[in-house]
Amino acid sequence: xxxxxxxxxxxxxxxxxxxxxxxxxxxxxxxxxxxxxxxxxxxxxxxxxxxxxxxxxxxxxxxxxxxxxxxxxxxxxxxxxxxxxxxxxxxxxxxxxxxxxxxxxxxxxxxxxxxxxxxxxxxxxxxxxxxxxxxxxxxxxxxxxxxxxxxxxxxxxxxxxxxxxxxxxx
Amino acid sequence: xxxxxxxxxxxxxxxxxxxxxxxxxxxxxxxxxxxxxxxxxxxxxxxxxxxxxxxxxxxxxxxxxxxxxxxxxxxxxxxxxxxxxxxxxxxxxxxxxxxxxxxxxxxxxxxxxxxxxxxxxxxxxxxxxxxxxxxxxxxxxxxxxxxxxxxxxxxxxxxxxxxxxxxxxxxxxxxxxxxxxxxxxxxxxxxxxxxxxxxxxxxxxxxxxxxxxxxxxxxxxxxxxxxxxxxxxxxxxxxxxxxxxxxxxxxxxxxxxxxxxxxxxxxxxxxxxxxxxxxxxxxxxxxxxxxxxxxxxxxxxxxxxxxxxxxxxxxxxxxxxxxxxxxxxxxxxxxxxxxxxxxxxxxxxxxxxxxxxxxxxxxxxxxxxxxxxxxxxxxxxxxxxxxxxxxxxxxxxxxxxxxxxxxxxxxxxxxxxxxxxxxxxxxxxxxxxxxxxxxxxxxxxxxxxxxxxxxxxxxxxxxxxxxxxxxxxxxxxxxxxxxxxxxxxxxxxxxxxxxxxxxxxxxxxxxxxxxxxxxxxxxxxxxxxxxxxxxxxxxxxxxxxxxxxxxxxxxxxxxxxxxxxxxxxxxxxxxxxxxxxxxxxxxxxxxxxxxxxxxxxxxxxxxxxxxxxxxxxxxxxxxxxxxxxxxxxxxxxxxxxxxxxxxxxxxxxxxxxxxxxxxxxxxxxxxxxxxxxxxxxxxxxxxxxxxxxxxxx
Amino acid sequence: xxxxxxxxxxxxxxxxxxxxxxxxxxxxxxxxxxxxxxxxxxxxxxxxxxxxxxxxxxxxxxxxxxxxxxxxxxxxxxxxxxxxxxxxxxxxxxxxxxxx
Numbered sequence: 022x023x024x025x026x027x028x029x030x031x032x033x034x035x036x037x038x039x040x041x042x043x044x045x046x047x048x049x050x051x052x053x054x055x056x057x058x059x060x061x062x063x064x065x066x067x068x069x070x071x072x073x074x075x076x077x078x079x080x081x082x083x084x085x086x087x088x089x090x091x092x093x094x095x096x097x098x099x100x101x102x103x104x105x106x107x108x109x110x111x112x113x114x115x116x117x118x119x120x121x122x123x124x125x126x127x128x129x130x131x132x133x134x135x136x137x138x139x140x141x142x143x144x145x146x147x148x149x150x151x152x153x154x155x156x157x158x159x160x161x162x163x164x165x166x167x168x169x170x171x172x173x174x175x176x177x178x179x180x181x182x183x184x185x186x187x188x189x190x191x
Numbered sequence: 192x193x194x195x196x197x198x199x200x201x202x203x204x205x206x207x208x209x210x211x212x213x214x215x216x217x218x219x220x221x222x223x224x225x226x227x228x229x230x231x232x233x234x235x236x237x238x239x240x241x242x243x244x245x246x247x248x249x250x251x252x253x254x255x256x257x258x259x260x261x262x263x264x265x266x267x268x269x270x271x272x273x274x275x276x277x278x279x280x281x282x283x284x285x286x287x288x289x290x291x292x293x294x295x296x297x298x299x300x301x302x303x304x305x306x307x308x309x310x311x312x313x314x315x316x317x318x319x320x321x322x323x324x325x326x327x328x329x330x331x332x333x334x335x336x337x338x339x340x341x342x343x344x345x346x347x348x349x350x351x352x353x354x355x356x357x358x359x360x361x362x363x364x365x366x367x368x369x370x371x372x373x374x375x376x377x378x379x380x381x382x383x384x385x386x387x388x389x390x391x392x393x394x395x396x397x398x399x400x401x402x403x404x405x406x407x408x409x410x411x412x413x414x415x416x417x418x419x420x421x422x423x424x425x426x427x428x429x430x431x432x433x434x435x436x437x438x439x440x441x442x443x444x445x446x447x448x449x450x451x452x453x454x455x456x457x458x459x460x461x462x463x464x465x466x467x468x469x470x471x472x473x474x475x476x477x478x479x480x481x482x483x484x485x486x487x488x489x490x491x492x493x494x495x496x497x498x499x500x501x502x503x504x505x506x507x508x509x510x511x512x513x514x515x516x517x518x519x520x521x522x523x524x525x526x527x528x529x530x531x532x533x534x535x536x537x538x539x540x541x542x543x544x545x546x547x548x549x550x551x552x553x554x555x556x557x558x559x560x561x562x563x564x565x566x567x568x569x570x571x572x573x574x575x576x577x578x579x580x581x582x583x584x585x586x587x588x589x590x591x592x593x594x595x596x597x598x599x600x601x602x603x604x605x606x607x608x609x610x611x612x613x614x615x616x617x618x619x620x621x622x623x624x625x626x627x628x629x630x631x632x633x634x635x636x637x638x639x640x641x642x643x644x645x646x647x648x649x650x651x652x653x654x655x656x657x658x659x660x661x662x663x664x665x666x667x668x669x670x671x672x673x674x675x676x677x678x679x680x681x682x683x684x685x686x687x688x689x690x691x692x693x694x695x696x697x698x699x700x701x702x703x704x705x706x707x708x709x710x711x712x713x714x715x716x717x718x719x720x721x722x723x724x725x726x727x728x729x730x731x732x733x734x735x736x737x738x739x740x741x742x743x744x745x746x747x748x749x750x751x752x753x754x755x756x757x758x759x760x761x762x763x764x765x766x767x768x769x770x771x772x773x774x775x776x777x778x779x780x781x782x783x784x785x786x787x788x789x790x791x792x793x794x795x796x797x798x799x800x801x802x803x804x805x806x807x808x809x810x811x812x813x814x815x816x817x818x819x820x821x822x823x824x825x826x827x828x829x830x831x832x833x834x835x836x837x838x839x840x841x842x843x844x845x846x847x848x849x850x851x852x853x854x855x856x857x858x859x860x861x862x863x864x865x866x867x868x869x870x871x872x873x874x875x876x877x878x879x880x881x882x883x884x885x886x887x888x
Numbered sequence: 889x890x891x892x893x894x895x896x897x898x899x900x901x902x903x904x905x906x907x908x909x910x911x912x913x914x915x916x917x918x919x920x921x922x923x924x925x926x927x928x929x930x931x932x933x934x935x936x937x938x939x940x941x942x943x944x945x946x947x948x949x950x951x952x953x954x955x956x957x958x959x960x961x962x963x964x965x966x967x968x969x970x971x972x973x974x975x976x977x978x979x980x981x982x983x984x985x986x987x988x
Contacts, residue, residue: 027890031898038902038925042909047917054921061928068895068939070947073931073954080954085924085961092965093917096972107912108866108981114911117873122904124880129900133893156944157951165948172955179959186966863987866919866980870911 026067033060047093055086072154192251196264196291199241199248199301200340206237206333214326224326227316234329235312238336242305249298257707261410263346265290270349275401278429283405292346292409295706299547300343300479303554306684307471308336310677314562315463317674318569322461328368332467335361339472343479347408348397351480355393355444358473359386365468366460378456385453389443396436403429413486423490434487434494437480438501445477446528447505447535452778454528458520462565465520470527470561471554478534478550482543485710489541495625499539503620503633506532508775510640514647515772518575519564522648526601527557529637533616536634540626542619543710544703548692549616551702552608555688556597559681563594566670566678567652571663577648582657586667591653593678598649600685602642603739608689610736613638615692615700617735618728635735642742650750766848895936902929914979916971920964927957 037057044050058081065074108114161169210225210233217225224230252260265288272285312332319328338361342354359382367379401407404415416430424430441447446454457469468474481488481498488495506529513525530553537546568575570587584591600609617638621631657664669675692702749757761768770776902925909922931950938946972978 024890027894031894034898035901035905038905041925042905042913042918042922044918047915050918050921054924057925058928061932064895064898064932065935068935070935070938070950073935073947073950076951076954077931080958081924081928085958088961088965089917089921092968096917096968096978108914110866110870111912113870114873114908117870117877117911118904118908121873121877121880121907122900124877124884125900125903126897127884129893129896133891153947157947160944160948161951165945168952172952175959176955179962183962183966186963187969861987863984864981865983866911873907873911 023067027064030060030063030067033057034064048090051086051089051093054089055082058082058086070153072157075154192247193262193293194264195244196248196262196293196344197266199244199305200291200337200344202237202240202244203333203336203340206233207330207337209233210326210333211330214330217326224324227320227325230326230329231312231316234333235309235316237333238305238309238312241301241336241340242309245298245301245305248293249302252293252295252298260294262293263290263410264292265346277401277405278403281405283401285401287347287349287407289350290346290408291344293344296479296482296547296710297343299551299706301340303551304336304339304343304472307554307558307681308339308467310680311463311467311471311558311562314466314565314674314677315461317671318463318565319461324368328365328461331361331364331368332463335365335468335473339476342476346410347406348400348412349407351483352390352393352397355440355476355480356390358468358476359383359390359444362386362457362468362473365464366457368460368464372459375459378453378459382453382457385450386443389440389450392436392443393440396433396440399429399433399436403433409483416486416490420490423492427493430487431491431494434484434491435497437484437487438494438498441477441481441535442501443477444480445474445531445535447477447532448501448508449777451505451509451528452781455521455524455774458518458524462520462561462568465524466558466561466565469524470557474527474531475534475550475554478531478538478546481535481538482547482710485538485543488538492625495539495541497539499536499620499625499627499630502532502535502537502539503630503637504532505529506536506637507633507640510637510644511771512774513644514640515768517577519567519577519580519648519652520561520575522577522644523557523560523564526560526641526644529641530557530601533613533634533637536620536630537616540620540623540630542616542623542626544700544706545612545615545619545692547706548702549612552600552612552685552688555681555684556600556609559593559597559678559685560601562674562678562681563590563597566590566674569670569674570667571659572666574660574663577651579658579660579663580652581655581659582653583667584653587653587669589669589675589678593675593682594653595649596682597685598645600689602645602743603638603735604743605736606686608685608687611689611692614732614735618731621731622727631731635731635738638735639738639742642739643746646743646746647750650746655751655754764852766845767852770845892936892940895932899929899933899936902926902932914981916968916978916980917965919980920961920968923964924957924961927953 034057037053037060040053041050041057044053058077062074062077062082065071065077210230214225214230217223252262255262267289268286269289270285270287272287274282274284277283312329315328315332319325322328335358338354338357340354342351342358345351345354363379363383366382367376369375397407400412404412404419406412406415420430439450443450454469454474458465460468488498509525509528509532513522513529516522516525530549534546534549534553537543537549566587567580567583567590570583570590571580574580596607600607603610603613617631617634620626620634621628659667692700773779906922906924906926906929909925910919913919913922931953934946934950934953936946938944938950968978971983975983977983
């Protein structure tokens with residue numbers, strides 16, 4: 022059951038991300054990315070990380086992708102379809118991508134016996150029922166309090182920065 | 192058979208006397224020289240005798256047990272000297288016999304010297320046919336052969352030194368053969384003087400050897416060296432000094448840094464002289480001497496390193512100069528210096544057999560190249576500038592294909608002799624304990640450069656459009672058989688000789704095994720030295736073949752396909768080109784540092800104004816002092832001005848040009864395109880991950 | 889059952905797609921979107937390990953990654969807008985002011 026779900030979501034993710042990267046029209050690209058991110062959120066849920074999954078949908082898809090779409094509208098109005106989409110180095114890029122993926126996969130495959138499902142069950146059985154969101158929240162406000170505060174300062178800086186960057190006069 | 196050893200050097204000596212004395216007498220009596228056929232029968236005949244005897248003695252040597260292949264023949268006592276005290280406090284007799292010694296090393300050398308020498312003598316019959324003083328040439332050539340054979344057959348250092356000086360003398364006589372050309376005389380003087388510097392070091396080395404070991408005989412000396420130094424010297428001691436001094440002597444004779452400057456000028460001599468003396472035999476004397484002294488060198492590892500580094504740096508320097516020379520003989524002269532550098536590099540990494548192997552293959556193809564160029568020069572009525580050649584293939588077919596084989600051999604094309612010997616050196620440089628991958632790397636680069644300049648020579652001379660001057664173009668024809676048959680013989684040699692020394696992955700190296708008893712290497716690297724096995728060797732061979740291929744292709748591209756490219760590149764890199772074309776201004780530097788001072792001395796000493804100086808002493812002293820101080824001040828000012836203009840400014844400009852050159856290369860990386868930078872980041876990531884993979888695997 | 893290694897392989901694939909996208913496309917917005925893809929693949933990696941090691945730090949880290957991704961996307965798009973209003977193009981290979 023879990024396996025089937027995983028493969029479906031994985032397929033969605035991979036297919037849509039490929040479409041994102043190869044689509045001609047930026048709007049289409051954005052929509053494909055949205056679908057890919059939704060697939061990703063599904064994977065998060067599958068991994069029992071409900072909080073992260075929800076945050077993904079709310080913030081990433083609902084916030085960031087919407088922002089992308091706004092900017093695409095602002096900027097790509099005069100986009101000419103017939104212009105080539107790929108830069109001159111695309112062949113090198115593809116080759117490098119394949120090389121990189123092989124290298125990383127090599128590491129994964131080499132360590133794959135560490136991840137056998139049998140070893141998981143050694144005492145890491147189902148915890149008593151706590152809600153994921155609650156636990157994450159508890160962590161955020163105790164151990165990771167400092168990063169949390171810094172993140173909020175970061176967001177403040179971003180807001181101010183975005184306004185400064187896009188003003189008409191400097 | 193073996194007791195005819197002494198006849199081998201004697202035959203050419205007799206030839207020298209017959210031709211020389213009879214020639215002088217005949218000229219004094221009748222005003223013209225002896226009949227040509229007489230002269231060359233005597234000259235070539237004597238060498239032929241030496242050759243046949245050498246083959247016979249070699250054959251006899253091979254019949255002996257490998258451990259007992261050492262035949263000594265003492266002819267007479269030369270110096271029955273006093274007893275002298277050595278460094279160890281004992282008494283030693285300075286007793287020198289004129290002795291000959293035949294072992295695998297000297298057997299190889301006499302075969303090379305007499306074999307190649309004979310073919311060159313035959314060739315000279317055709318080449319020198321129109322010269323006057325025909326008998327003088329052959330007399331000197333025979334004298335040279337006597338000296339060279341004495342050098343390689345000697346059984347002690349002093350007799351070897353006689354031969355050593357003797358070949359220097361003959362070199363002087365033969366370079367200056369064209370007495371009507373001032374440049375030839377100058378070149379002869381230069382060769383002799385530079386050689387002498389090396390000889391000075393050699394003498395001091397010999398004196399040190401006697402002082403420490405009490406003998407100069409090879410077998411006795413090396414035995415004592417082995418006793419007194421059972422392990423290699425770990426610091427710089429007397430053995431290292433001796434080795435270094437002997438090596439300086441070798442750099443003089445074999446044209447390495449810093450004493451190589453005489454060899455390109457030596458091309459003023461007739462081409463057979465260049466082939467015999469300055470390609471196949473005399474210049475290899477230094478290599479032979481260092482190889483013979485392997486007992487000493489293997490115990491002085493610091494000097495071995497110096498030998499290897501000087502050798503490979505010379506190879507690189509000379510190859511770079513050869514790339515741009517326009518005179519066909521100069522290219523070959525620098526090529527010789529470069530290949531000698533390879534041989535010394537081989538000696539320096541403890542692969543003496545490989546060095547001698549290369550000496551042998553080099554003798555064949557270099558002699559062939561020089562003789563072939565002589566054929567071209569003759570056909571074009573003494574034109575040597577390659578800019579005035581071109582398209583000669585159809586006029587000189589035999590010269591073309593024999594020189595072609597030699598060029599491919601020196602370039603290291605597989606299947607020919609040069610490939611086997613050069614690859615053996617490169618492999619040893621990489622894998623021997625005394626070797627270093629950096630030496631291998633420079634060696635491979637030089638191999639590529641060698642391929643390039645040799646094919647450049649071939650393409651400019653024989654292919655492409657004809658650029659001959661009009662009065663020459665009507666008379667161009669192939670040389671007579673007496674000149675082309677030796678070419679063919681040498682070409683056959685260039686192909687076959689290499690198969691004597693197959694690399695380890697193709698079979699056993701018969702040549703090395705034959706030479707083994709003659710050398711002592713500190714690690715006995717005659718066998719498989721490293722655990723890398725054959726695959727590394729094959730890989731390195733593949734790399735050097737690839738580089739040779741690139742060199743040949745580039746020569747093809749620049750000189751046959753895209754003929755404007757060289758001129759364009761020359762304009763773009765004109766500073767660098769000027770530097771290398773003018774041979775890095777080494778001659779100018781030596782001139783400034785040493786020669787001007789020497790010439791000034793000579794002029795002053797010969798002023799013949801001694802009487803005036805003595806009689807007008809008072810006036811001259813006082814006024815002289817005053818004027819002198821003024822002159823000195825002016826001179827100092829002028830000197831520093833000159834230094835500023837010529838030296839400092841040139842250096843500054845050169846530095847600026849170097850930076851300009853490099854920055855023009857690096858500027859291309861700053862494209863301003865962010866995506867390219869991202870690409871380079873990804874490349875960097877891949878490299879870093881590969882590094883971790885490499886560490887883990 | 890799905891091993892963690894499956895998730896890692898998936899994450900690698902998506903990451904590579906993102907890298908190829910960054911290096912290949914000319915439109916700067918699509919490049920930014922490819923960067924988002926890469927960040928997401930890292931998130932997947934983090935959460936997969938969090939599940940495997942039963943340690944919630946992975947998920948907390950993932951939340952922070954999303955936060956920073958948001959910040960970066962906002963600023964990046966701001967720059968794109970500024971660039972567009974000055975140079976009138978969003979093609980990354982037409983902008984080489986730092987050349988030389």
